[in-house]
Amino acid sequence: MDGGGGVGWCSSTIRNSSRMDINKMKINEDYGVDEELHVLAVDDNLTDRKLIEKLLKNSSFQVTTAENGVRALEYLGLGDDTKTNSFHTDVCFLCFLLRLFLYSMFFLLFSALFLRGKLASQMSPVLQQISKVSLIITDYFMPGMTGFELLKKIKESSNMKEVPVVIMSSENIPTRIAKCLEEGAQMFMIKPLKQSDVKKLRRNLINSRGRG
Numbered sequence: 001m002d003g004g005g006g007v008g009w010c011s012s013t014i015r016n017s018s019r020m021d022i023n024k025m026k027i028n029e030d031y032g033v034d035e036e037l038h039v040l041a042v043d044d045n046l047t048d049r050k051l052i053e054k055l056l057k058n059s060s061f062q063v064t065t066a067e068n069g070v071r072a073l074e075y076l077g078l079g080d081d082t083k084t085n086s087f088h089t090d091v092c093f094l095c096f097l098l099r100l101f102l103y104s105m106f107f108l109l110f111s112a113l114f115l116r117g118k119l120a121s122q123m124s125p126v127l128q129q130i131s132k133v134s135l136i137i138t139d140y141f142m143p144g145m146t147g148f149e150l151l152k153k154i155k156e157s158s159n160m161k162e163v164p165v166v167i168m169s170s171e172n173i174p175t176r177i178a179k180c181l182e183e184g185a186q187m188f189m190i191k192p193l194k195q196s197d198v199k200k201l202r203r204n205l206i207n208s209r210g211r212g
Contacts, residue, residue, distance in 0.1 A: 037205065038062040042072045042138035042150065043168070048191065052137065052168075055198045062132075069138070069145030069153075076133065078157050133163055135186075135205055140169035140176065148180055155184045164205060168193065 039061045043049040049065050056063045066072040073079050077096065136154060138147040147167050154160050164186035169176065177188040187204065189197060 036060065036062045037134040037202070038064070038132045039135045039137055040064050040066060040072060040075065040133050042066045042069060042136065042142070042147070044068050044139065044142040048139065052193060055193055055195055056137075058195060059198045059202050061135075061198075061202070064133075068142055069147070069150035072136070072138065072150060073153060076136075076154070076157075076160055078153060078160060133160075134209075135164050135166065135201075137166040137168060137189075137201075139191075140167050140171075140180070148176075148183065151180060151183055151185055164208065166201065 037060075039056050041049065041052045041056065041063055042065070043052060044067055046067075049067070053063045053065055064075065066075055070079070077100075136150075138150050140147040147169075151165050151167065154163065154165055161184075165184065166187050166189060167180045167185045168189045168191050170191040172190050180188050186208070187201070189201070
C-alpha cells in the first residue's frame with residue numbers, strides 16, 4: 001500500500017476548495033456541465049481512500065470507493081475478465097451478456113408495473129453503474145492486483161476501455177509513470193493529493209469529454 005509523502009501531482013498549485021454547492025455552480029458555469037461526474041476510487045489504504053473520497057466530493061464528484069482491484073472489476077461488471085483461459089473467458093462473457101439481458105428484462109418488467117413509484121429508479125444496478133462511471137482513479141501499489149494490472153484489465157474491456165483511468169502513487173518513478181501512460185492511463189498523480197490536483201483533474205476530464 002502507498003503511504004504519504006511526495007509532491008502533489010507532477011506540477012500543480014495549491015488552493016483550498018470552496019464550499020461544494022458554490023464549487024459545483026462555478027464548474028457548471030465554466031464548462032456547461034449539468035451532470036454529476038461519477039468516479040470509482042480504488043485504494044487499499046483506508047486513510048488514503050477516505051482522503052480521496054473527500055477531495056473528490058468537495059469538487060462535486062459522485063464517488064464510489066473500492067478497497068482493491070478485484071472489487072473494482074466486480075463493480076464494473078468485469079470480474080469474469082480476470083480469467084486467463086480463453087475458453088473460460090468466452091463462456092464467462094456469454095454469462096455476463098445473459099446477466100445483462102436478465103437485468104434488462106427485470107428492469108423493463110418492474111418499470112411497467114411501478115411507473116409512478118420509486119422502484120423503477122432503483123432497477124438495473126449493473127447497467128446503471130457501468131454507464132455512469134466517468135473516471136477511475138486507482139492507487140498503483142496494492143496487494144493482489146496492482147493499479148497497473150487493473151488499468152490493463154480495463155483497457156482490454158470493450159465496454160470500459162474508453163473510461164479514463166488515473167494512476168496514483170507516493171513514488172515518483174519516471175519509468176513507472178511512462179509505463180502507465182503507454183498502457184493508456186489518462187495521467188499519473190503523485191500522492192498525497194491536494195484539492196488543486198482534483199480541480200485540475202476535473203478540468204482535464206471535462207475537456208477530454210468535450211473533445212470526444
